[in-house]
Amino acid sequence: MKIFGVVGWKNSGKTGLMERLVADLTARGLKVSTIKHAHHAFDVDQPGRDSHRHRVAGAGQVLLASRMRWALMTELGDAPEPPLSELLGKLDPCDLVLIEGYKRDGHAKLEAHRAETGQPLIAPDDPTVRAVASDAPLSLDRPVFDLDDTRGIADFILAELGL
Incomplete structure (x- = not known):
C-alpha cells in the first residue's frame, strides 16, 4: 500500500484536488482510499x-x-489522537492511500496553494513536499503544477510512487 499526501493551509484547494485525484486515479483502475485529518x-x-x-x-x-x-x-x-501509522493499519489493502492533512508527518506530499489565501508556502521549509500545485506562477526547486492540472498531478504522484 503506497501513500501520498496533499497538504496546504485552509482554503488552499486541498479537498477539491483530493476529490479530482481520487476520480482520476480510480478511473485508471487503481484502488484508492483516503484519510482526512481534521483539526476540529x-x-x-x-x-x-x-x-x-x-x-x-x-x-x-x-x-x-x-x-x-x-x-x-x-x-x-x-x-x-492515534498516529497516522496506526490509522493506516485500519484500512483494507489498496493501491494508494491519499492523505489530506498531516502536514508534519514524514510521508511524501504535494502542497496545494492559492495565492488569495495570503499564506506562505510550506514547501521551501519542508523536503517532504515533493511538488506544489498553485493557481499562481511560482519559482521553486521542485515541480510546480497548475492547481487544476489533475492529470499532470496524478501522473507525478504515480511516478513518485512507482505505480
Whole structure:
C-alpha cells in the first residue's frame, strides 16, 4: 500500500484536488482510499439517530452497517489522537492511500496553494513536499503544477510512487 499526501493551509484547494485525484486515479483502475485529518471536533453521526444515541449513552465504539456501507466510530475520550501509522493499519489493502492533512508527518506530499489565501508556502521549509500545485506562477526547486492540472498531478504522484 503506497501513500501520498496533499497538504496546504485552509482554503488552499486541498479537498477539491483530493476529490479530482481520487476520480482520476480510480478511473485508471487503481484502488484508492483516503484519510482526512481534521483539526476540529467533528461528528459523522446525527443527533437523534440510533447510533448517536448509543454513543451519547457511553458506547466506546459504535459500528453502523447497511447493505451499502459500514462505519466504525470510536470515542477517544481522554486518549491521545492515534498516529497516522496506526490509522493506516485500519484500512483494507489498496493501491494508494491519499492523505489530506498531516502536514508534519514524514510521508511524501504535494502542497496545494492559492495565492488569495495570503499564506506562505510550506514547501521551501519542508523536503517532504515533493511538488506544489498553485493557481499562481511560482519559482521553486521542485515541480510546480497548475492547481487544476489533475492529470499532470496524478501522473507525478504515480511516478513518485512507482505505480
